Amino acid sequence: MDFFLEVLIGGLLAGVMYSMVAIGFVLIYKASGVFNFAQGSMVLFAALTFVSLLERGFPFWGAFAATLAAMLALAFAIERGVLRHLVNRPPITLFMATLGVSFIIEGLAQLLWGAQVHGLDLGIRDEPLEVSGILLSRFDLFAAGIAALLVLGLSLLFSRTRIGLSLRSVADDHLAALAVGIRLQRIWGVVWAVAGFVGLVAGLLWGARLGVQFSLSLVVLKALPVLIIGGFSSIGGAIVGGLIVGAGEKLAEVYVGPIIGDGLENWFPYVLALLFLLVRPAGLFGERAIERV
Amino acid sequence: MSVSRLSFRRLAGAVSLGLALASGAVHAAGEQYFPLQSYRVGPYAAGGTGFFGGFIDYMQLINTRDGGVNGVKLTWSECETEYVVEKGVECYERLKKGLNGAPAAATNPLSVGIAYATLDRSTADRIPLITINHGRTDSTDGSVFPYVFPLQLNPYSEVSAIVNYVGQREGGFEKLKGKKIVTLYHGSPYGKETIPILDILAKKYGFTVTHIEVPHPGTEQQSQWLNIRRIKPDWVILRGWGVMNPVALKTAAKTGFPVDHVIGNIWSNSEDDAAPAGDVAKGYISITTHPAGTDFPVLKDIEKHVLKAGKGNLQDPKRFGNVYYNLGVVNGILNVEAVRIAQAKFGKRPLTGEEVRWGFEHLNIDNKRLQELGAVGLVQNLKLSCADHEGGGAVRFQQWDGAHWKVISDWVQADRALLRPIIEKSAAAYAKEKGITPRNCAKES
Numbered sequence: 113m114d115f116f117l118e119v120l121i122g123g124l125l126a127g128v129m130y131s132m133v134a135i136g137f138v139l140i141y142k143a144s145g146v147f148n149f150a151q152g153s154m155v156l157f158a159a160l161t162f163v164s165l166l167e168r169g170f171p172f173w174g175a176f177a178a179t180l181a182a183m184l185a186l187a188f189a190i191e192r193g194v195l196r197h198l199v200n201r202p203p204i205t206l207f208m209a210t211l212g213v214s215f216i217i218e219g220l221a222q223l224l225w226g227a228q229v230h231g232l233d234l235g236i237r238d239e240p241l242e243v244s245g246i247l248l249s250r251f252d253l254f255a256a257g258i259a260a261l262l263v264l265g266l267s268l269l270f271s272r273t274r275i276g277l278s279l280r281s282v283a284d285d286h287l288a289a290l291a292v293g294i295r296l297q298r299i300w301g302v303v304w305a306v307a308g309f310v311g312l313v314a315g316l317l318w319g320a321r322l323g324v325q326f327s328l329s330l331v332v333l334k335a336l337p338v339l340i341i342g343g344f345s346s347i348g349g350a351i352v353g354g355l356i357v358g359a360g361e362k363l364a365e366v367y368v369g370p371i372i373g374d375g376l377e378n379w380f381p382y383v384l385a386l387l388f389l390l391v392r393p394a395g396l397f398g399e400r401a402i403e404r405v
Numbered sequence: 406m407s408v409s410r411l412s413f414r415r416l417a418g419a420v421s422l423g424l425a426l427a428s429g430a431v432h433a434a435g436e437q438y439f440p441l442q443s444y445r446v447g448p449y450a451a452g453g454t455g456f457f458g459g460f461i462d463y464m465q466l467i468n469t470r471d472g473g474v475n476g477v478k479l480t481w482s483e484c485e486t487e488y489v490v491e492k493g494v495e496c497y498e499r500l501k502k503g504l505n506g507a508p509a510a511a512t513n514p515l516s517v518g519i520a521y522a523t524l525d526r527s528t529a530d531r532i533p534l535i536t537i538n539h540g541r542t543d544s545t546d547g548s549v550f551p552y553v554f555p556l557q558l559n560p561y562s563e564v565s566a567i568v569n570y571v572g573q574r575e576g577g578f579e580k581l582k583g584k585k586i587v588t589l590y591h592g593s594p595y596g597k598e599t600i601p602i603l604d605i606l607a608k609k610y611g612f613t614v615t616h617i618e619v620p621h622p623g624t625e626q627q628s629q630w631l632n633i634r635r636i637k638p639d640w641v642i643l644r645g646w647g648v649m650n651p652v653a654l655k656t657a658a659k660t661g662f663p664v665d666h667v668i669g670n671i672w673s674n675s676e677d678d679a680a681p682a683g684d685v686a687k688g689y690i691s692i693t694t695h696p697a698g699t700d701f702p703v704l705k706d707i708e709k710h711v712l713k714a715g716k717g718n719l720q721d722p723k724r725f726g727n728v729y730y731n732l733g734v735v736n737g738i739l740n741v742e743a744v745r746i747a748q749a750k751f752g753k754r755p756l757t758g759e760e761v762r763w764g765f766e767h768l769n770i771d772n773k774r775l776q777e778l779g780a781v782g783l784v785q786n787l788k789l790s791c792a793d794h795e796g797g798g799a800v801r802f803q804q805w806d807g808a809h810w811k812v813i814s815d816w817v818q819a820d821r822a823l824l825r826p827i828i829e830k831s832a833a834a835y836a837k838e839k840g841i842t843p844r845n846c847a848k849e850s
Contacts, residue, residue, distance in 0.1 A: 228454070327648035330622055375620040
């Protein structure tokens with residue numbers, strides 16, 4: 113039983129890490145309907161910039177502030193330079209645009225900071241923590257705490273501020289929001305900036321976990337089933353989806369893997385996602401599209 | 406250093422590289438050409454930039470210090486593969502014809518996938534395919550694979566040497582009986598290649614082996630390491646690649662497994678594999694055919710004649726002498742030696758791939774030659790032949806101290822006598838499948 117609980121809890125904590133990336137997708141999709149495939153590259157760019165600045169002698173918070181500024185600049189550049197010109201284009205066009213942006217960011221990041229692999233130490237010793245005979249990862253617990261703070265912060269932003277109110281109205285209905293005087297493009301800029309900040313936080317946590325290297329951009333592949341399950345427009349859904357994916361893939365690897373063969377951790381989340389798609393196409397917390405016919 | 410200055414320097418570097426390539430094309434005739442299917446961007450760029458940086462710097466050293474190989478200057482051009490097989494094949498086709506009359510000596514893609522994809526083409530085009538420390542194990546049998554050279558170490562030798570080392574650490578092979586070994590392998594043909602040989606070795610020595618797969622790219626290994634904790638192995642052999650390696654070390658520590666009982670293979674042995682894991686990687690052991698470091702005379706020469714002259718290929722000079730860089734230097738030494746040996750037979754002129762192949766097949770790097778090359782301790786003794794395209798089969802073991810690798814063993818030889826019949830059987834099956842008539846090595850000179 114202890115082993116089962118260890119696998120389950122380890123999976124849930126890993127799932128929180130997937131949620132960190134998924135939240136960046138949700139923010140942009142919610143406000144603008146764009147599925148931003150470049151979110152993974154933004155995570156890579158943030159981590160690479162941060163660690164490169166640290167290695168050049170910047171203090172931790174100095175590097176954090178400078179990287180945040182770089183992420184905000186990048187987010188605004190994407191919004192202004194690419195997506196603003198594609199307003200009212202079909203979703204597939206916007207998706208392809210972000211796919212292109214993703215490759216450009218990856219290329220630029222390596223051109224600017226080089227291709228070498230970097231270690232990133234956030235000062236959290238990742239020694240096992242034993243609770244009632246169950247080993248838990250200190251780092252994963254720390255990451256879960258950060259994720260909780262992030263979700264709390266975003267919830268407050270959305271529910272307690274004027275900008276949050278505007279964001280929610282834009283998310284509900286672009287045209288109605290425009291009609292009441294909300295500056296749509298300003299809101300999109302803010303959302304991209306917040307997504308850049310989320311990318312930075314995710315980049316630091318994933319970078320500390322994997323090392324800062326090109327593969328960071330691949331964590332986006334872990335976020336996709338999370339979004340399908342949780343729904344593309346719900347931050348809470350991203351968290352719940354992450355927990356389901358994390359726990360599901362770990363339990364499947366340990367208990368189903370020996371029966372049908374190892375290595376199913378990569379594709380099992382997509383099996384779960386497809387099952388959810390069949391039963392609940394909008395995901396657990398996604399908004400169902402209602403159209404007049 | 407500001408971001409803009411850094412960016413400008415890189416752009417300037419790219420422009421100068423373009424100019425250098427263009428100027429290389431102008432005076433390439435009469436030279437020996439090395440087509441480089443390199444990868445400097447993408448997920449494996451850290452390995453590619455180090456390896457090709459070391460390879461190019463060594464060729465630059467030969468040109469600058471010695472005026473080429475017996476007066477024949479070396480030239481090269483790069484084609485970016487991003488480690489993608491299709492691009493690797495495209496680059497092969499683009500570069501194989503040589504450069505402005507300078508014939509191609511050999512290809513060195515440093516990629517299992519690209520090597521497999523260009524194996525038949527290399528044989529048809531009569532250009533040696535060098536897969537140093539990797540590639541198909543059965544290509545060791547040169548009677549079936551005349552143009553393929555898994556120099557120094559093939560995958561079977563690699564795991565055999567690791568088991569021999571574990572035997573030493575346990576106090577003798579008889580002590581292996583009843584021990585438990587887990588192999589944590591990358592979910593790819595590369596990762597799976599050594600499963601059969603480990604099963605044979607387990608049977609021979611009486612230990613149990615459990616093979617656990619990590620799906621590519623290996624960013625999540627919690628469940629695998631929890632399984633390992635349940636198995637309670639004495640040793641874990643790590644056959645990783647890229648990000649899988651630091652994640653394995655971090656997750657080992659996270660689940661309470663001692664990393665000084667994890668032994669990394671040849672693609673889990675660089676600074677880029679251990680350093681990103683931070684302090685928890687201290688004590689991690691891996692094999693090496695070529696230690697890191699800059700104290701070797703050949704490295705001193707590169708520093709003096711190439712780096713200080715501003716001709717170094719590395720973007721980041723701090724990587725000079727690291728594991729991937731030194732592998733590139735070793736690869737350069739072996740390629741240049743093959744050309745030198747072939748020149749002794751065919752004449753001091755640019756050689757065809759077929760002639761260079763003869764040179765590879767007659768490589769004989771003994772202690773005297775290593776001394777002359779300034780590579781004692783960097784390269785192992787190698788003697789190749791028609792039947793044996795590997796030549797060495799020995800490794801040393803190194804341990805990560807948190808910042809550097811320290812060599813902790815003498816050369817440990819693989820059990821090549823045990824492996825040879827398995828290699829020959831596999832090569833014979835390949836020959837039958839492809840309709841190849843094996844060469845009679847007894848008649849080869």
